[in-house]
Amino acid sequence: MELSPMEVIFLFLGGLGIFLYGIKQMGDGLQASAGDRLREILNRMTSNPLKGILAGIIVTILIQTSTGTTVLTIGLVSAGFMTLRQSIGVIMGANIGTTVTAFIIGLKIGDYALPILALGAFLIFFLKSSPKAYNIGRVLFGFGALFYGLDLMGQGMKPLADYQWFTDLMVSMSTNPFLGIVVGTTLTVIVQSSSATIGILQSLYSNGLLELSAGLPLLLGDNIGTTITAVLAALVGSIAAKRAAAVHVIFNVIGATIFMIIMPLFVNLISYLQSAMDLNPEMTIAFAHGFFNVTNTLIHLPFIAALAWIVTRIVPGRDFSEDYKPNHLDPHLLKRSPGLALQGAQKEVKNLGNLTLSILDDTKEYSETNNPKLYKQIKEKVNVVDTLQDSLRSYLIDASKYDISAEDSERQSTLLEVTRIFYKVSGQINEYADLFNKKHRENIELSEPAQEGLEDLFNHVYKSFRKSIESLDIYNPQDLEEVIRLSQKSYKIENKLRKQHIKRLNKGICSTDGGLLYVDLISTLERIGYNARNISETNLSDEIDDLAEDFTIYE
Numbered sequence: 187m188e189l190s191p192m193e194v195i196f197l198f199l200g201g202l203g204i205f206l207y208g209i210k211q212m213g214d215g216l217q218a219s220a221g222d223r224l225r226e227i228l229n230r231m232t233s234n235p236l237k238g239i240l241a242g243i244i245v246t247i248l249i250q251t252s253t254g255t256t257v258l259t260i261g262l263v264s265a266g267f268m269t270l271r272q273s274i275g276v277i278m279g280a281n282i283g284t285t286v287t288a289f290i291i292g293l294k295i296g297d298y299a300l301p302i303l304a305l306g307a308f309l310i311f312f313l314k315s316s317p318k319a320y321n322i323g324r325v326l327f328g329f330g331a332l333f334y335g336l337d338l339m340g341q342g343m344k345p346l347a348d349y350q351w352f353t354d355l356m357v358s359m360s361t362n363p364f365l366g367i368v369v370g371t372t373l374t375v376i377v378q379s380s381s382a383t384i385g386i387l388q389s390l391y392s393n394g395l396l397e398l399s400a401g402l403p404l405l406l407g408d409n410i411g412t413t414i415t416a417v418l419a420a421l422v423g424s425i426a427a428k429r430a431a432a433v434h435v436i437f438n439v440i441g442a443t444i445f446m447i448i449m450p451l452f453v454n455l456i457s458y459l460q461s462a463m464d465l466n467p468e469m470t471i472a473f474a475h476g477f478f479n480v481t482n483t484l485i486h487l488p489f490i491a492a493l494a495w496i497v498t499r500i501v502p503g504r505d506f507s508e509d510y511k512p513n514h515l516d517p518h519l520l521k522r523s524p525g526l527a528l529q530g531a532q533k534e535v536k537n538l539g540n541l542t543l544s545i546l547d548d549t550k551e552y553s554e555t556n557n558p559k560l561y562k563q564i565k566e567k568v569n570v571v572d573t574l575q576d577s578l579r580s581y582l583i584d585a586s587k588y589d590i591s592a593e594d595s596e597r598q599s600t601l602l603e604v605t606r607i608f609y610k611v612s613g614q615i616n617e618y619a620d621l622f623n624k625k626h627r628e629n630i631e632l633s634e635p636a637q638e639g640l641e642d643l644f645n646h647v648y649k650s651f652r653k654s655i656e657s658l659d660i661y662n663p664q665d666l667e668e669v670i671r672l673s674q675k676s677y678k679i680e681n682k683l684r685k686q687h688i689k690r691l692n693k694g695i696c697s698t699d700g701g702l703l704y705v706d707l708i709s710t711l712e713r714i715g716y717n718a719r720n721i722s723e724t725n726l727s728d729e730i731d732d733l734a735e736d737f738t739i740y741e
Contacts, residue, residue, distance in 0.1 A: 194342050201338025204331050206382055209287065212328025215321045235275040235490050239483065242279020252284035252380065256416040256434055263426045269511070270497070273430040274490045277437060278483040281409070285476040287381040290329075291336060291388055292469030299337060303330025332385075339389050363403035363449055367442065370407020380412035384475055392467035398460075399453050405475055406442040413438055425503040425566070432497040441482030452478075512537070512574060515581045524590045528597055531582055532659070535601050538574050538608045539655035539721075541567060545612060546648060546714075549619045556626040564619045571612040578605045603724045604658065611651070611717045618710045625703055636704045643708055647715040654721040 246255045259276045262268040268276075295302075309323025358365055374383045387404050390396050396404075413435045420431035445452055456477070460470045486493065514530030545567045552560040582602050590598065624630070632640070 194345050197338050197342030199342075201335045201342060202377070202382065202386075203335070204338065205335030205385060206377070206379060208328045208331030208333075208335055209379065209381055210328065211324050211331060215324030215328060235271075235278075235487060238272055238275020239279035239282070239487075242276040242281075243283040244279075245276075246280045246283025247286050252280040252412060255280035255283065256413075256431075260416060260420050260427045260430045263430045270426055270429050270433070271490060271494050274433050274437075274493055277430065277434050278486065281438070281479040282476070282483060284380060284412075285472065285479055288384045288388065288472035288475045289469070291332070291385055292466065292472040295333060299330045299333035301330070302326055303334060306330055336385055336389060339386060363399075363446060366400055366403025367407040367410065367446070370404040371411040372407075373404075374408045374411025375414050380408045383408045383411070384471065388468040388471045391471055398457060398470070399449075401471065402449065402452055402456065402474055403446070405471065405478065406445055409438045409478070410435075410442055425501060428501045429494075429497040432500055433493055436493065436496065437482070437486055441478065441485070444482075444485065445478060512577055512581075515577060517581075517584070520581070520584060521588065524585050524588045525594050527581075527585065528590075528594055528601065531578065531585075531601055532597075534574070534578055534581075535604055535608070536655060536658055538571065538578065538605060539658060541571055541574065542608050542612045542615065543652055543655055545571070545615045545619075546651065549615055549622070550644065550648075552619060553622045556622075561619060561623055564616065568612050568616045571609060575605050575609040600724055604721050607717050607721050607724070611714055614710055614714050614717070618707065618714075621703060621706055621710065630703050632704055640704070640707055640711075643711050647711050647718070650715050651718040654718040658721065 242255055242259075245258070246252050256277055259268065259273050259280070263270065263273045303326075306323045306325070306327025306329070309319050310327060313319035313323065355369075370383065370387075373386070374380050377383055384405065387401055387408070391398070391401050413431070416431045416434045420427040452474075456470060456474045459465065459473055463473075465473060512534045514533045516527065516530060519530065520527040545564055548560050548564050548567070551557070552564065579602065582598055582605070585594075585598050625632075
C-alpha cells in the first residue's frame with residue numbers, strides 16, 4: 187500500500203516520539219534503580235582518567251544518554267565536586283557509553299517489541315506497590331517502545347526512496363562528506379538526542395536508503411550535535427562548567443576532523459568488519475559508532491592535561507573550586523596519624539573561613555557597584571563553600587573510625603561545628619547579596635542615615651568575622667575574647683540602628699520599601715556577627731571558665 191506524504195511524516199514523527207519516550211523511560215527506570223549511586227560513582231571513580239572514563243561509561247549506560255551524563259558532570263564541576271581534569275575522563279566515557287543504545291538496536295528484536303512493551307506496562311500498572319518491579323517495568327516498557335518506535339520510523343522512511351530530492355541528498359552526502367556532517371549535526375541539535383539520530387541513521391541504512399560512505403559522515407555529525415545541550419547547560423554555570431562543556435565540543439570536533447581526513451580508510455574498515463563478521467546493517471552502524479568513540483578516546487587520553495590547558499585559555503577567568511580545593515585532607519594520613527590529620531583539617535577549615543570572608547568582601551563591593559559579574563561570582567563561591575564543607579565534614583566524621591584521644595575527639599567536634607557555622611554564614615552572606623540585588627533591581631533607595639548606619643554595622647561585623655578566622659586555632663586559642671566583645675558591640679549597634687530607623691519612619695524620612703529592606707539588611711548582618719561569636723565560643727570551649735569574672739558572653 188502506497189503511503190501519502192502526510193502518512194510518511196506522521197509515521198516518522200510518531201515513531202520518533204515513541205522512540206524518544208522509550209529511551210527516557212528506560213533511562214529513568216535504570217536511574218531509579220541505581221538511586222543515589224550515580225553521583226557516588228561520579229564522585230568516587232574519578233581519581234584518575236581511566237576511572238573517570240569507566241564512570242562515564244557506567245553512568246551513561248544507566249541513564250541511556252551521554253548528554254545527561256555530560257550535563258550531570260557539568261553540574262558537579264560547577265558545584266565544585268569535580269575538577270576540570272576529572273570531568274574530561276567522564277565526558278570521554280559518556281561518548282563510549284552512548285554507543286550501547288546503538289548496539290541494543292542492532293540486536294534486531296523488533297518483532298518482540300509489543301510483547302516486551304506489554305509486559306512492562308503490566309509491571310507498571312499492576313505491581314507499582316513494589317518499587318523494584320515498577321522500575322523493571324519502566325525499563326521493559328522503554329525497551330519495547332524503543333524498538334516499536336524504530337519500526338514505525340522505518341515504515342515511514344521506506345517511501346523516501348521514491349522521492350527524487352531525497353535520493354539527490356543521499357548522493358550528495360556520498361560525494362561530499364562535509365554535507366553529511368552538517369546534516370547529522372543539525373538533526374541532532376533539533377532532536378536533542380544522538381541516540382535518536384543514530385537510530386534514524388540505522389533505519390536509513392537498513393532500508394538501503396543511503397550508502398555507508400554517506401552514513402558515516404552523518405554519524406560524525408551526530409557526535410558533534412550532541413555537544414549543544416551540554417553547551418546550553420553550561421551557559422548559566424560557573425567558569426569550570428563552561429570549560430567542561432568546551433572540552434566536550436573540542437573532543438568531538440577534533441575526533442570528527444581526524445576521521446574526516448581518513449574517511450576512505452574508515453569506510454573500508456567498517457565494510458570489512460561488516461562482511462567479515464556478517465553484521466546486519468544496524469549492527470554495522472553500531473560498530474562504526476563504537477569504533478569512532480573508542481578510538482577518539484584513546485587518541486585524546488594522553489592529552490587530557492593539554493585539553494584542560496586549551497580550554498583554560500579559550501574560557502579565561504578564575505575557577506574558585508580550583509583556588510580553594512582542599513590540599514590537606516589526606517585519607518592515608520588519617521589512618522596512620524589521626525592527630526596530625528586533624529591539624530591538616532584545621533588548615534582547610536581556615537581555608538573555608540577565608541573563602542567565606544572573600545564572599546563578604548565581594549558582597550560589599552557588589553552593594554556599591556551593582557556589578558552583575560560580582561553577583562555571579564558570589565553565587566559561584568557559595569557553591570564552592572557547599573562543596574568544601576561537604577568534603578571537610580566527611581573527612582572529620584571519618585576520623586571517628588580511628589583510635590583518637592579524648593582531646594583530639596574534642597578538637598574534631600570543634601572543627602565540625604566551626605565548619606557548620608562557616609557554611610551557615612555563607613548562606614547568610616548570600617541572603618545579604620540577594621537583598622542588594624533586590625535593591626538594585628527594584629531601584630529601592632535608602633536614606634543617607636540608613637546607609638551610614640549600615641556601613642558602620644558592616645565594618646564591625648566584618649572585623650569580628652575576620653578576627654574569628656585569624657584566631658581560629660584548636661591547639662592554642664587566643665584573642666577570641668576580643669571577637670566576642672566585637673560581636674556584642676555589633677549587637678548593640680544593630681539595636682541602636684533599629685531604634686533610629688523607627689524614629690525615621692515616624693518622621694516619614696524612609697520609604698516603606700526602603701525601610702523593610704533596611705531592617706532585613708541589618709538583621710542579616712547581625713546574624714553574621716552572632717555566628718562570628720559562635721565560632722570563637724566553640725573554639726574557646728573549656729577556656730570559657732578561665733575568662734575574667736567581669737567578662738560577659740551573652741547579654
